[in-house]
Amino acid sequence: MSQVACFHCGEPVQTGSQFTTLINDQLQPMCCPGCQAVSAAIIDAGLTNYYKYRTEPGSKQTALVPDELTTYSAFDLKEVQQDFVHTSDATCNVSLTIDGITCAACAWLIEHKLKTVPGINSISVNTTTERALVNWDPTIVKLSEILTLISQIGYQAAPYQVDDEEIQSKSNSRKFLLRLGLAGFATMQVIMFALALYSDYFTDLDIEYRDYFRWVSMIFAAPVVFYSAQPFYFSALRSMLSGRLNMDVSVSIAICGAYIASCIATVSGQGEVYFESVSMFTFFLLLGRFFEQNARQKASVSSNNLHKLIPLTANLIDAQGQHSEVPAKRLKIGDLILVKPGEVIAADGELVNGRSSINEAMLTGEQMPVAKVAGSQVFAGTINVDHPIEVKVTAIGQDQLVAEIIRLQEAASNNKPKVALYVDTISNYFTWTILIVAGLTYMVWKTYWPEDAFWVTLSVLVATCPCALALATPTAVTCATGLFTRIGVVAKKPGVFEKLPKIEHVVFDKTGTLTCGSLTIAHIELYSDLSEQRALSIAAALESSSLHPIARAFEKYRDNSILTHKNRNLSGLGIKANIDDGTFFIGSARFINAELNIELPTIGHQAVYLANQANLIARFDLVDEIRPDAAATVNQLKAMHCDVSIASGDSSSHVDEVAASISINSVYKSLKPSEKLALIESLQKRQAVAMFGDGINDAPVLAGANLSIAMGSGAAVTKNSADLILLGDQLSRFVDAVKIAKLTGKVIRQNLLWALGYNFFIIPLAVTGHVVPYIAAIGMSASSLIVVANSLRLLKVRV
Numbered sequence: 001m002s003q004v005a006c007f008h009c010g011e012p013v014q015t016g017s018q019f020t021t022l023i024n025d026q027l028q029p030m031c032c033p034g035c036q037a038v039s040a041a042i043i044d045a046g047l048t049n050y051y052k053y054r055t056e057p058g059s060k061q062t063a064l065v066p067d068e069l070t071t072y073s074a075f076d077l078k079e080v081q082q083d084f085v086h087t088s089d090a091t092c093n094v095s096l097t098i099d100g101i102t103c104a105a106c107a108w109l110i111e112h113k114l115k116t117v118p119g120i121n122s123i124s125v126n127t128t129t130e131r132a133l134v135n136w137d138p139t140i141v142k143l144s145e146i147l148t149l150i151s152q153i154g155y156q157a158a159p160y161q162v163d164d165e166e167i168q169s170k171s172n173s174r175k176f177l178l179r180l181g182l183a184g185f186a187t188m189q190v191i192m193f194a195l196a197l198y199s200d201y202f203t204d205l206d207i208e209y210r211d212y213f214r215w216v217s218m219i220f221a222a223p224v225v226f227y228s229a230q231p232f233y234f235s236a237l238r239s240m241l242s243g244r245l246n247m248d249v250s251v252s253i254a255i256c257g258a259y260i261a262s263c264i265a266t267v268s269g270q271g272e273v274y275f276e277s278v279s280m281f282t283f284f285l286l287l288g289r290f291f292e293q294n295a296r297q298k299a300s301v302s303s304n305n306l307h308k309l310i311p312l313t314a315n316l317i318d319a320q321g322q323h324s325e326v327p328a329k330r331l332k333i334g335d336l337i338l339v340k341p342g343e344v345i346a347a348d349g350e351l352v353n354g355r356s357s358i359n360e361a362m363l364t365g366e367q368m369p370v371a372k373v374a375g376s377q378v379f380a381g382t383i384n385v386d387h388p389i390e391v392k393v394t395a396i397g398q399d400q401l402v403a404e405i406i407r408l409q410e411a412a413s414n415n416k417p418k419v420a421l422y423v424d425t426i427s428n429y430f431t432w433t434i435l436i437v438a439g440l441t442y443m444v445w446k447t448y449w450p451e452d453a454f455w456v457t458l459s460v461l462v463a464t465c466p467c468a469l470a471l472a473t474p475t476a477v478t479c480a481t482g483l484f485t486r487i488g489v490v491a492k493k494p495g496v497f498e499k500l501p502k503i504e505h506v507v508f509d510k511t512g513t514l515t516c517g518s519l520t521i522a523h524i525e526l527y528s529d530l531s532e533q534r535a536l537s538i539a540a541a542l543e544s545s546s547l548h549p550i551a552r553a554f555e556k557y558r559d560n561s562i563l564t565h566k567n568r569n570l571s572g573l574g575i576k577a578n579i580d581d582g583t584f585f586i587g588s589a590r591f592i593n594a595e596l597n598i599e600l601p602t603i604g605h606q607a608v609y610l611a612n613q614a615n616l617i618a619r620f621d622l623v624d625e626i627r628p629d630a631a632a633t634v635n636q637l638k639a640m641h642c643d644v645s646i647a648s649g650d651s652s653s654h655v656d657e658v659a660a661s662i663s664i665n666s667v668y669k670s671l672k673p674s675e676k677l678a679l680i681e682s683l684q685k686r687q688a689v690a691m692f693g694d695g696i697n698d699a700p701v702l703a704g705a706n707l708s709i710a711m712g713s714g715a716a717v718t719k720n721s722a723d724l725i726l727l728g729d730q731l732s733r734f735v736d737a738v739k740i741a742k743l744t745g746k747v748i749r750q751n752l753l754w755a756l757g758y759n760f761f762i763i764p765l766a767v768t769g770h771v772v773p774y775i776a777a778i779g780m781s782a783s784s785l786i787v788v789a790n791s792l793r794l795l796k797v798r799v
Contacts, residue, residue, distance in 0.1 A: 006031035008039045075143045075159065084159040085143070086398040086407060091121060093407065094143065095160040096132045098125065098150065099172070108244065114149060117141060127474050131160055133407075155238075176293065180286045183228040187279040189220045194276035207269070214266040217275040224279045225259045228286060245431040250438070254461040255282060261454060274455060277772070281462055284778050291785050310381045310402060314346035315339070317390065335393045339384045347393045348400045351376045354389035358382050360728070405490060405727070426469065430759070434464045441767050452769055460766040463776030464759055468783040472751035475791035480744040483794055488728040489737045496723050499707045500741035504687040506637050506734075507680065510648040510655055511550070512694035513711055513731070514662065515624040519553040519606075523621040535618040537562055539610050542575045542586045550608060553622060573649075573672070574608070585611045588650070590670060592616070606654040631662040633731040638663075640738065643687065647676050647701075676701040692734075693722075709734060740797065747794060751787045758783040 004013045007021070007028035019030040021039040030036040075081065086093045101107065107125035110132060114123045119140025125132040134146060143159075150157040193213040232255065235248040258274040265271035315338040316326045323338055328346040331337065336352070339345050345358075357369035360382045369385045372378060378391055379401045397403065438460045445453035477497060484491055491497070508514050524532055536557040543551035544558060545567045564577040574587015576595065585592060589600040592609045598616055600609065606624065610617045634644050645666035648655045655669040668679055680701055683689045691705035702708035702722055710722035726733050762779060765771050771779070 004029050006035055008035040011035075075147060081143070084398065086403065090137070090139075091135055092138050092143070093133065093135050095407070096134060096147075096150075096157045097160045098130055098132055099156040101125070101127055101130045101155065108242075110150060110155060112242070114146065117146070117149060120146065126478065129478065132157070173293075176286070176290055179228040179230070180283070180290055183224045183279065183283040183286055186220045186224045186228075187276070187283045190217045190276045190279045193217045193220075197273070211266070211269060214262075214273050214275075217273065218263055218266050221259065221262075221275040221279050224282050225255060229255050229282045231289075232285070244428055245435070246428075249431060250434055250461040250464070251285065253435075254458050258454070258458050272451065272454070274458065277455060277458065281776065285462075285780070288780070288782070288784055291788075310400075311344045311346050329397075331393050331396055333393055333396065337391050337393060338388060339378075339391055340388050341384055341386055343384055345378050345380055345382050345384060345391060347380050347391075348395035349378055349391035349393045351378055352390050352392045354387055356387040356389045357385040359385055405485070430469065434461065437464070437763065437767065445769070449769075455772065456766070456769045459769075459771045459776040460763070463762045463766040463771050463779055468755035468758060468780075468787045469752070471784055471787050471791075472755050473748050475788050476744055476747045476751060476794065479747075479791050479794035480740055483740050483797060484737065487733055487736050487740075488726065488730070489733050490725040490727060491723070492725060493723045496707070497741045497744050499688070499723065500738050501745055502688045503642060503690045503707055503738065505643040505645065505683055505689045506692070507645045507647050507683070507689060507705070508664075508692045509676075509694065510646055510650060510658055511548075511624060513627075513692040514630050514646065514658055515626050519550055519622045519624045521553055521620050522623045525619040525621070527616045527618060530617055532618075533557075535610055538579060538584055539586050539608075539618070539620065541579060542567075542577050542584055542610075545569060545577070546575060550622065553620075583613050584617075585609075603653075605657075606650055626658060626661060627731055629730055629732040633735055634662050634664055636732070636735045640735070645683075647671055647679055647691075649673075649676075673701060677704045680705050690734075692731075740794070743797060744794060747791055751790055754790070755783065755787060 005011065006013050007023065008030055011031045013019075013029045013031045015031065017027075017029065019033060019036040020027040021030055021036055021043060022028075023039065023043055028039070030039060081092075084094055098110065101110075107127050110125050111123050114120050114134070119137045121135040121137065123132055123134045136143070136146060147157050193216055197210065197213050197217075229252075232248045232251045235246060236252040239246040239249060255278055258278045261271070262273040262275050262278070265273050311328055313325050314328045314331055315323050316331070317323055317336040317338055331347050335347075337346060337349070341356070351372050351374055353374065355371075355373050358372050358378055359369045360379065372389070377394075378389075381402050395401070438457050441460050442453050442457040445456050480497060481491060511519070521536075524535065526532060526535065530538075536554065537559040540554040540557040540559065541562040541564050543554040545564065546569055562579060564579055567575065567577040569575050570587070570591065573594075574585060574591035576583065576585050578584075585595050586608055589607075589609060592598055592600060592611050596611055596613070596616075598611065600616075603621075606622045608620050608622065610620070637644050643666065644664050645668060646655060646659050646664055647668045649671055650669055655667060659665070659667045668676075671679065680689055680691060681704060684706065688706045690707040690709060691702055692709045692711070693702050694711040702710065707724065708722040709724045709726060711726055724734070724737065758779070762771065762776075766776060
């Protein structure tokens with residue numbers, strides 16, 4: 001008789017059907033309470049797909065259920081985390097969706113609550129996408145603890161996953177529509193009875209009828225106040241518990257105050273009732289939020305689209321060469337997959353068989369296919385155009401390039417311009433000011449015109465809500481970030497949208513930026529009796545320890561039997577290493593002269609020299625094509641009144657040739673990294689400087705520039721140092737990025753001008769009693785919608 005295996009860990013089940021968990025509508029056997037608890041936690045957390053796509057059984061849990069096991073403990077499992085946690089430099093990064101965020105104050109509350117927790121290195125919350133980026137040290141704090149902390153302050157957080165995000169979004173939309181529909185229906189009923197009550201002004205209405213209409217109005221308005229308006233109350237409570245006021249505080253006071261006062265008037269039979277006003281402005285507020293929510297989802301949809309471009313299945317080639325269709329999530333490192341023409345590649349990998357063109361527009365914005373041969377890197381989500389190819393999987397899940405781009409894009413969306421930080425502060429003070437103004441308004445009106453004091457105060461509270469002010473910058477930055485992604489530009493660090501329009505001087509490194517960086521050896525000049533093949537093999541062995549574009553020119557000459565020792569890479573100059581018992585040098589003429597005191601003649605092109613301790617061995621002449629759009633980019637930058645320079649470590653006249661061919665007059669060559677940095681610092685004394693680089697030696701100077709730009713093909717350390725990354729290696733995209741940043745700044749200024757203008761315009765009208773409550777609600781909602789709609793214009797920009 002076969003023994004039943006635990007559905008979670010695969011261990012034999014010795015306890016019969018004592019422990020089970022309902023998974024996909026089926027009771028699955030568990031071997032112990034620990035596995036049952038963990039599997040239940042996984043299901044409760046909505047992670048059923050873990051069991052659907054896992055390739056290995058889960059870890060066996062302890063026999064006893066841990067007391068501290070909570071709903072979130074499943075998120076600490078490595079098998080579960082692999083789908084959404086990215087580990088880098090011993091720290092973890094995760095994107096969390098947070099339910100319940102309504103305004104900038106919510107983001108402030110979450111950020112300040114978690115920033116004080118030991119082990120959490122950083123957290124930034126985006127109110128537009130309702131997501132948070134968290135970086136933490138897993139040895140100090142667990143992900144489940146972070147999620148618990150967020151839930152303790154009234155928000156529900158979960159790791160961001162596209163499918164779950166859509167399900168949650170639809171669920172929230174249904175709830176919101178129910179609140180809105182109920183408010184709309186109740187408002188219509190209350191208004192009918194209100195019209196009857198208003199007839200009392202023209203004809204005498206019996207007290208019995210009046211009281212009847214009031215009681216019925218109170219009943220119809222109750223669900224609006226107690227259910228439809230709940231989001232405003234929860235937001236206001238969270239805000240006040242954090243010791244800060246947000247815009248929903250004044251709205252909540254207005255709704256509750258008006259309803260309670262009306263109820264007292266109804267019960268006592270004295271005073272005015274405001275049930276129709278309460279219902280109507282709650283309905284208009286919800287209607288405004290509904291449109292606003294839809295617009296915000298539209299603004300953040302671009303990042304979701306990147307995920308959706310990755311196919312769900314892949315054609316796996318097994319050891320016998322047979323093909324089978326498998327879920328893309330089941331792919332492992334080292335798997336071989338077949339990609340037919342027209343199909344989308346399911347995972348990052350190396351092309352091992354075949355030759356084709358790949359459309360990488362989803363990553364770079366460039367529609368022209370890129371030729372790929374054996375050994376080329378291909379990326380998940382890109383499209384195979386010409387011929388069938390076989391790809392060896394080299395990265396899956398969060399380690400794929402598309403996941404990295406989404407993380408960078410999200411980080412950029414969360415980066416707040418300085419003006420946004422000022423606005424957050426102003427919003428807090430603004431709410432206090434409104435409450436004080438409302439209080440003074442009530443006292444004045446109560447003194448002179450007591451019958452109108454309440455509804456005038458109500459109008460002040462609603463009409464002056466600073467929603468539009470809080471939305472002015474995050475919506476614009478989110479839209480601009482989506483536009484950047486569309487053209488293949490990733491804004492990696494904060495402040496990019498502010499720095500780009502201010503750039504006055506652009507400095508290019510030559511190799512890999514102005515040129516394609518695909519250096520080839522055009523000619524070899526031998527100076528010793530060593531054969532050409534031997535010289536190439538030695539040079540390739542020395543260059544194998546470098547990430548510089550020059551090193552790639554020697555890769556195909558690599559002889560694995562030649563091993564180097566004591567490698568010393570002198571950035572910007574050359575490489576020194578031992579082979580067998582001898583020391584060899586490869587590098588620039590200046591490097592050889594400095595190391596061996598050998599004077600070399602000046603040549604008119606780029607070259608590197610190979611030498612041993614005693615003699616010069618060979619000279620390798622290199623050629624590198626200038627990027628097709630380099631000249632046009634330089635001209636566009638000059639048209640934008642930017643100065644343009646070249647700062648290169650190359651000492652040859654090739655630098656002058658490149659500069660002349662693309663009309664750059666300012667040339668600095670033979671520069672070490674420290675000299676490049678000194679050059680940038682001297683230029684910064686009078687101008688804001690942007691620096692382009694792609695080599696590992698460019699990292700220091702990129703860090704020192706006002707704005708740094710790395711090419712997508714550049715070294716990882718260079719990209720880490722950069723503010724901006726051009727994924728498609730098209731220089732012209734930088735010019736497009738500058739234009740988008742200028743437009744974004746313009747939109748933010750327009751939004752702020754509108755939001756502040758509206759509030760300053762409406763305050764005197766509301767205070768003087770010229771705005772009735774439902775008109776105030778319409779005005780407040782309309783001002784927010786105008787701000788969001790103005791930001792959405794950025795998504796329609798064509799560059």
